[in-house]
Amino acid sequence: MRQQFNHLLITPKPFVKWAGGKRQLIPILSENLPQTMGTYFEPFLGGGALLFHILSERNGQTCGISDLNSDLVLSYITIRDKPAELINSLKNHAKNYQKDSKSYFYSIRESNPRSAVEKTSRLLFLNRTCFNGLYRVNSKGKFNVPLGRYTNPNIVNEENIRSVSQILQSRKVSIKCRDFESVLGDTKKDDLVYFDPPYQPVSNTANFTSYTHKSFTYGDLKRLAKLCLKLDSKGCKVMLSNSNSQEVADMFAEKQWRLKKIKVNRSINSNSKKRTGHHELLIKNY
Numbered sequence: 001m002r003q004q005f006n007h008l009l010i011t012p013k014p015f016v017k018w019a020g021g022k023r024q025l026i027p028i029l030s031e032n033l034p035q036t037m038g039t040y041f042e043p044f045l046g047g048g049a050l051l052f053h054i055l056s057e058r059n060g061q062t063c064g065i066s067d068l069n070s071d072l073v074l075s076y077i078t079i080r081d082k083p084a085e086l087i088n089s090l091k092n093h094a095k096n097y098q099k100d101s102k103s104y105f106y107s108i109r110e111s112n113p114r115s116a117v118e119k120t121s122r123l124l125f126l127n128r129t130c131f132n133g134l135y136r137v138n139s140k141g142k143f144n145v146p147l148g149r150y151t152n153p154n155i156v157n158e159e160n161i162r163s164v165s166q167i168l169q170s171r172k173v174s175i176k177c178r179d180f181e182s183v184l185g186d187t188k189k190d191d192l193v194y195f196d197p198p199y200q201p202v203s204n205t206a207n208f209t210s211y212t213h214k215s216f217t218y219g220d221l222k223r224l225a226k227l228c229l230k231l232d233s234k235g236c237k238v239m240l241s242n243s244n245s246q247e248v249a250d251m252f253a254e255k256q257w258r259l260k261k262i263k264v265n266r267s268i269n270s271n272s273k274k275r276t277g278h279h280e281l282l283i284k285n286y
């Protein structure tokens with residue numbers, strides 16, 4: 001039972017570019033969604049590509065979204081609650097950036113604003129103007145991506161901010177900053193949980209795990225696999241994305257898991273020639 005959401009000016013889409021973002025995989029992820037579900041949970045939210053797709057397609061869908069990155073979670077809350085103030089602050093960044101992009105970028109990168117609006121507009125500004133539009137922090141949690149080369153970055157995407165704000169306000173979407181394992185306490189039979197964790201590296205050089213000050217370890221993957229079993233025995237529907245690695249396949253070897261190899265184009269690689277097609281895994285219990 002799908003209904004279009006008609007009241008929005010434009011369809012809301014991710015407001016940050018995020019490593020591992022799922023926008024290009026929406027058609028295939030959408031095909032793999034169950035026809036019906038209770039609440040939709042996304043505990044590794046990132047840019048929320050699938051969340052926005054589901055919210056736009058399924059009117060009345062309740063959702064529980066979370067991520068361990070507190071700046072990111074704050075951005076969702078600020079966009080929901082203070083879109084006008086946020087847009088004004090971004091306009092201010094855009095004006096200053098036009099005057100002297102390099103020194104302005106680094107002064108904002110060094111800054112540590114206190115208010116939710118200023119923190120969020122800093123994150124969005126840096127995301128639009130930094131190299132490759134990435135979010136990456138060092139072990140102290142400090143954003144460390146250099147200035148990107150853009151002639152005219154779209155710093156204030158006003159229409160999308162308003163659209164995201166409207167859909168988050170008008171729907172039952174709970175937004176939390178927490179570790180993925182806490183989702184267990186919130187879920188009931190027939191809920192869908194989609195896990196899109198930082199991927200297991202397929203090689204030692206392919207490691208990109210710095211979305212937060214803590215990297216995602218093999219131990220975390222084991223915790224995740226155990227959690228998936230618990231959710232399965234509760235009667236939840238579980239879908240998980242990960243790299244096409246033996247480690248992951250071995251962890252989901254029990255009979256309830258269906259593993260599919262899907263083809264994707266890599267977008268995170270500093271060498272654009274290496275951004276070629278590769279496969280990843282989509283794992284489901286339904």
Ligand SMILES: C[S@@+](CC[C@H](N)C(=O)[O-])C[C@H]1O[C@@H](n2cnc3c(N)ncnc32)[C@H](O)[C@@H]1O
Nearest residue numbers: 020021022044046047049068069179180196211
């Ligand atoms: C692959 S990204 C998700 C991409 C997202 N599906 C999208 O479309 O943009 C993984 C996310 O997991 C978050 N994360 C890392 N460790 C976590 C943990 N222990 N618990 C919850 N979230 C975590 C990161 O902050 C990051 O946003």
